Amino acid sequence: MKFEIEARERTLQGSGASRRLRRENRVPAIVYGGTRKPLMIDIDHNEILLNLRKEGFRSSVLTLKLDGKSQQALLRDAQVHPWKPLVLHCDFLRVDATHAIHQRIPLHFLNGDIAPGVKLEGGAVAPALNDIEVSCLPQHLPAFIEVDLKDLALGDTIHVSELVFPDKVAPVVTGDDLVVVSIIAPKVVEEEAEGEEGAEIEAAADVDKEHKDD
Numbered sequence: 001m002k003f004e005i006e007a008r009e010r011t012l013q014g015s016g017a018s019r020r021l022r023r024e025n026r027v028p029a030i031v032y033g034g035t036r037k038p039l040m041i042d043i044d045h046n047e048i049l050l051n052l053r054k055e056g057f058r059s060s061v062l063t064l065k066l067d068g069k070s071q072q073a074l075l076r077d078a079q080v081h082p083w084k085p086l087v088l089h090c091d092f093l094r095v096d097a098t099h100a101i102h103q104r105i106p107l108h109f110l111n112g113d114i115a116p117g118v119k120l121e122g123g124a125v126a127p128a129l130n131d132i133e134v135s136c137l138p139q140h141l142p143a144f145i146e147v148d149l150k151d152l153a154l155g156d157t158i159h160v161s162e163l164v165f166p167d168k169v170a171p172v173v174t175g176d177d178l179v180v181v182s183i184i185a186p187k188v189v190e191e192e193a194e195g196e197e198g199a200e201i202e203a204a205a206d207v208d209k210e211h212k213d214d
Contacts, residue, residue, distance in 0.1 A: 001056050001143065004063045005048065007031075007041040018089075029090040031064065031073060036094070041066065048087050052078055056143040059105040059131075061095055072096075072138060074103060095138045102172055103141060104131045109181060111150035117183035121154040124186040128179045132160065133172040140168045147181060157182040 010021070010028065018028045025045045032038040041064075051057045057075065064073050073092040080087050095101055107130060117123040132145060145163060152158070159177045 001054070001060065002063070003051060003054075003057055003060055004065055005043055005051070007043045007064050007066045009066065010040045010042045013040060022086075022088075027087050027090060029092060031071070031092045031094060033073075033094040034096060039066075043090065045087055048078070048090060049085060052080075052087065055106055059103055059141070059143060061138045061141055062092070064092060074101065097138055099137070100135050101138055101141065102133055102135050104133045105142060106131045106144045107147050107180065108144045109147050109149060111148055115149045115152045115183060117152050117154035117156060118149075121183075122186065123154040123183040125149060125181060126184045127181045129160075129181075132163070132180075134165065134169050135172050136169040140166065142166050142169060149181065149183070152183045154183050154185065 007029070010017075012020075021028050021042050022045070026042040027045050027048055029041050029043055030038055031041055058078075060074075062073050062075065063070050072095045074095055075090065076093045077089075077091040078087060079089040107127070109125060109127060112118060112125040115123075115125070118125060134141070134145075142165075145165065147158060147163065149158075158180045160171055160173060160180060161177045163171065163180065165171060
């Protein structure tokens, strides 16, 4: 999916100017990186709020349209209100088609319902990671990485080294080969069993007390 954001340059800075922009339904933002100086911009609030709700937006190379010209960028940060649907500020990083970028992209877990450990053994899918950092040229950046669970039995895991990445895309790995997802015995069943056992002990104690009172 391709994303385009209309922007306009702004010259006024400070909290007062930002409040005025927000009253106009605009969001203060900045574009930085590359050989050019950081540029102060503002964008339409409803447009950015709608896009932020789309999964691929945060992991895609965006087109910023500014004064009739287009430039490629990544969303690096979006500050939002703690409880209101209100975007306060955005940071965009310029990208160059000839230079590799590092970006976190979501993981999509497939076939968890038919994995033997779930369907036949009553286990549960337990993701350890929801996204992963990759390195590639901007034009090769995938929207997500698929993780197929169809062959996993109870107790099985998938590590980062076992993921399948598109051509010209590589994971950014530091340290240990991290676990991505596991099939585990559901804790809910264990907790229910413990609760039932506790209830039986309490009931037995009550009966014993009644006999002693008699």
